[in-house]
Amino acid sequence: MSILNVFIEPDIGLVGVDTEAVKPGSPIVEFSKMMVLHHISAVIAFRGTDYVLASASPGLVAFTGSIEQLVELLPGHLKASVDYSREHYQAKEENLGLDFALVGYSEAEGQVIGYLFSRAIGSEDIHVGRIHTRYRSPHQPSWEPLLKGIHADRPGMIALAKHQSRLSRELMPEVAAGGRFFIAEVSRNSINIEQAFEFPKREPGNSGQS
Numbered sequence: 001m002s003i004l005n006v007f008i009e010p011d012i013g014l015v016g017v018d019t020e021a022v023k024p025g026s027p028i029v030e031f032s033k034m035m036v037l038h039h040i041s042a043v044i045a046f047r048g049t050d051y052v053l054a055s056a057s058p059g060l061v062a063f064t065g066s067i068e069q070l071v072e073l074l075p076g077h078l079k080a081s082v083d084y085s086r087e088h089y090q091a092k093e094e095n096l097g098l099d100f101a102l103v104g105y106s107e108a109e110g111q112v113i114g115y116l117f118s119r120a121i122g123s124e125d126i127h128v129g130r131i132h133t134r135y136r137s138p139h140q141p142s143w144e145p146l147l148k149g150i151h152a153d154r155p156g157m158i159a160l161a162k163h164q165s166r167l168s169r170e171l172m173p174e175v176a177a178g179g180r181f182f183i184a185e186v187s188r189n190s191i192n193i194e195q196a197f198e199f200p201k202r203e204p205g206n207s208g209q210s
Contacts (some may be wrong), residue, residue, distance in 0.1 A: 002047045002176050003164050006101050006135040007152040010111040013103040013186040016157045017045045017138045018199065028202065030179045042104025043184045043191060047137060048119075051089040052098055055081035067113070072133070074102065075126040082119065082124055097121040099137055105188040112186060122206055136160060138168055138175060139185060144157035157183055158196050165199050168174050171198050178202060 005017040019030040035044040046053045059077055063070055085091040100117040114131030134152055146163060150156045161181050170176035178199040185192045
């Protein structure tokens, strides 16, 4: 899995992802975990196996409806992408858990909205939930005292990601949490994506999975 954070305010949404990934028996690499759907003023960010994102991407790029219609379409689309990954990429169930965030401007609601689509390992269901203020992953209850005082803004998202990477490498070294960190700022008429910082290099022999 990976770092995926979302902060939502009515006028702006912030979406942050890392770039680190590794395949079994392969060195650490980087890949894109974010897609831009500029025609509906939205971005998509992803945690999970790259096979699922690769399978889902063509239908998302070619999507022609509203952001609300995309919310309705995504559960079935993601389930089909998981099934495709099993059949054509021989993806194992242990790698098919996912978190998929959609953040964009809703003309119907007149504000930025966010949704999280998730699949637990071993489940065939795609769970859909509204992101009202913030979503952060990875996250453990025991981390909460360390994250107090982090504001829901760009500096806060940078601080959060640095904590997540450090804690992940200490406690869950198999989790991908590194490379570079990118933040997308989404508003009604603008999507801006910039690299915020580069994570420290991993110690030799300490690698994670996307």
